[in-house]
């Protein structure tokens with residue numbers, strides 16, 4: 001049988017070099033600067049962000065890199081290492097971009113809406129965040145773009161600037177790309193930190209970095225990209241969001257954050273009741289998981305992850321056979337816990353595994369996929385890593 005396929009992150013030096021090379025190739029010129037932003041995995045707290053709830057994501061070591069150059073006119077040209085034809089438009093067209101360039105153009109549009117004097121620019125994208133894998137490649141692209149544009153404008157770095165950047169990413173996603181997502185992915189892309197998970201309260205937007213260093217307990221968080229691809233714009237994600245709104249309305253609360261277990265149990269519609277039950281129990285699990293991390297109770301972290309998966313599979317019904325196979329196999333081979341992560345309907349799963357067991361679990365999942373005739377999965381190491389950043393000292397590579 002084939003060996004497990006590992007998706008290694010780039011170092012920032014590699015990312016910068018690759019983005020600059022693509023920029024030179026597409027624009028025959030040197031960029032002004034390069035910025036990067038990470039993909040993410042969510043440890044727990046799924047489909048809670050748009051319910052004013054809690055979630056606990058972390059930044060991946062895998063990032064998206066953009067090289068950018070200011071233009072003296074109002075033209076915008078967006079190129080990618082993956083595609084031949086760039087997107088070309090004027091500043092006034094930014095809000096009409098479609099497909100992947102919408103994530104870049106949409107952020108430039110949102111920053112302009114927020115009052116920033118974004119000029120015409122040329123931008124080249126590179127990166128190693130797997131696309132369509134539930135690891136927030138879109139938020140990584142939005143936040144790398146926003147970081148680069150704010151650096152061009154010499155906007156000073158602060159928590160407020162980072163939050164404004166996350167908001168621009170969310171508007172780009174909701175209003176230009178047309179995905180009705182919440183704010184978790186963009187927020188962790190700008191506020192995540194090495195060796196930490198980000199406890200995010202999506203009602204107050206309060207954040208707290210919780211120490212997250214599984215290696216200190218002899219463990220590793222393993223991400224498995226099932227390569228069963230998902231789309232957040234195809235209606236299923238939005239359908240869950242609308243169901244949550246209907247459930248909140250049935251109870252008579254503004255959002256499911258305010259719903260109690262008893263109120264949920266009294267919802268008449270059986271399907272709506274299960275959707276709401278997932279959200280309400282998941283918010284409690286996030287709270288408990290943050291406590292378990294604070295006290296180093298890794299077994300409990302694993303149990304909560306597995307309970308989250310059952311809830312997403314049975315109550316929220318957004319898992320799929322590939323995700324269930326990763327979770328079941330990881331658990332059978334000794335994982336402390338495992339769950340699907342991200343929007344669902346494909347994408348990635350995570351497993352909390354003893355470091356010594358990682359090769360065995362990766363091999364077992366690879367074999368199980370081959371036996372089912374599924375495409376080979378990808379494995380990503382996932383130490384919690386750095387948020388969006390400008391890569392300085394560009395002159396060193398000229």
Ligand code: GAF
Pocket residue numbers: 042045046047048049050136181182183184185232342343344
């Ligand atoms: C996707 C969305 F973009 C997030 O906002 C969040 O809702 C997540 O799915 C589910 O927790 O990543």
